[in-house]
Amino acid sequence: MLGILKSRLRQKHRTMLYPKGPAPQLPERFVGRPTVAANKCGDCNVCAAACPVGAITKGPDGCPRIDTGKCLFCGACERSCEGGIIKFTSEYRLAAASRDDLVVGPDSPRYMPARNDLAARLFGKSLKLRQVSAGGCNACEADSNVLCTLAWDLGRFGIDFVASPRHADGLLITGPVTRNMALALRKTYDAVPQPRIVIAVGSCAISGGPFAGLKEQNNGAAGILPVDLFIPGCPPHPLTILDGLLRFLGRVE
């Protein structure tokens, strides 16, 4: 008993101040939201060719558009672009409420709106989520789960992961939705009482990620269920996930 108390003192108080204080420090090499410079792009298309998942298309202005819902944040496009048009920043706010808002072009703002008025009103102070991994590689799962540790302490926002879909207000889905998980996902969703929300975490759950196009999966959750919040990344940093949840609920701007 005494040992437990001594250890408790040694381990100290560790819960971060964010969002009331500064956000936790991201690594220097962190790859966040990309930017596209306007008016300088030729028509070489090397960025689109370098992208392993076809996340880059050319817009009507000739500048690239990067779909962060497909993007693996590997930086291949940035390295391929001799003109320095594409740059990845350390902006961690990647989440958006609309799928179309995940596409970054030359005039995109720093981050996109994620607020859902209904969710903010109903679940702003208490959101219970059932997590469903449907082909996820355990990275998105781990970095969602890490929010429950005492450093992030998701519970202080009234957000929790629950065991039963019947106790949940919505689903948090990871993975490209494998063919073998589609039915279980559907049944889990049906077991959540209405009104309910769906959150897709990671490029797999948004678009199939690296597995997009393979026949054993469904290119993400949106083809099966209505998705209310998209949180890009491969996997998204826990701060990106937390920011997405808090902006979704109107807890931070």
Added chain:
Amino acid sequence: MSAEHPAIIRNAQVADLEACPCMSAGDFRQTLCARVSAGARLSALFARRKAGESGGRLYAVLAMPGSNNLGLLCCDVGDSYPSITGDCPAAHWFEREIAERAGIRPEGHPWLKPVRFAGKDVGLTDFYRMDGNEVHEVAVGPVHAGVIEPGHFRFQCHGETVHHLEISLGYQHRGIEDALIGGPDARTIHYIEPLAGDTTIGHATAYAMAIEALGGSRPSARAHAIRAIAAELERLANHIGDLGALAGDVGFLPTMSYCGRIRGDVLNCTGVLCGNRFGRRLVVPGGIMHDLDERLCKDLLDRLESIERDATDAIELMFNAPSVLARFEGAGTVSHELANQLGLVGVAARASDIEYDVRREFPYGIYQFTQMPICTWSTGDCFARAYVRWLEAKQSFAFVREHLRSLPAGATRQGVGELAAGKIVVALVEGWRGEICHVVGTDQSGRFAFYKIVDPSFHNWFGLAMALREQQISDFPLCNKSFNLSYCGHDL
């Protein structure tokens, strides 16, 4: 080379695909069984279907500890062949996979059910069933209570006692092995890294070793050292996380809380290395994408010092608590003999006193120059699997510290040439769960003709099923966590 001997190759060394001695099915079986009973491990057993013909070719990779040699053997079979599992239980799961993937039937296999349900109705199979008064069945999953991957478990119980646990997987099947054929291309590394996302470095290293062997590239000692630092950080993060989760499963909350946070701190160290907490974009064929300078080494050393202090405090607190030990000891025991028979790998094997670690038996990269001590325990129970994790974590701390202080010079990345045509290479890596095996064959134009992946979980899931026999069903979460196997790594 006579037909009764396997072709001898080394870890990550290229051989001619045609040089592999093609035996009769009888010789194949006899050679395989003889080698395994003489102490070899069955690292891979798989079939290649011949296009447009009936039947196919079976390949086996034998890891022969103590000799630094891998044995490769093959045989041509028709649509069926006599099953090997009866004489070599380690082949059990492999032969089920062969039947499912290649449609080649191992006749006489005792338990021929799908392992992944590719293209079938998942979870629909002939489950084992006990009947009798007060016998009952508990079915769990695919969606589990926690934030974890899906799988289906069926317990045959009498009261609290589990007489049999059947594990039925496949829910995570993404079809990666098929998708890899015809590669490599820009997407290949992105199939490999999330094979099992918590083992990104392990699988990416095995892939890189295979490509480097086929493409004639020799990464610098510096690249090897940084890969190994990342691999040991991966081991540390997962072992510390598992120890915390084990504490949670027996209701010892202080260690659970601390270790959950400390695991995140280790992942942040990997973030310092490459920007991503799971090591994405670090290991590439030819070397690494990101170098370390003196300032970053110092930053990592400072972080590790406090991580090691906090982890030691949190974990020793648990191992000094009699209430924890009472729950760990004697739970989910796998005997040394059984672990050997089943061909268990990694922590689960070493906890049953099997001295096997790829880093020592078939050293690769920087492990060729630094010997990692093998940590074992003899009791084979949850305590052993927990304690071996802690022993290994301590070794990993020392390894990372030592190598951050003395990084060899060298380029971060070398070029990789065209892949040699008509070759085969086996890459073995000790991931944090155990032996990772990638077997890659190239066609006449140097593209992947096949790419076989064996995650350590593939060997170990049946070990979990056996560990549960005669246990209380309430101990399942504890036993399960003590193995902590990968669903997606198994399902591919």
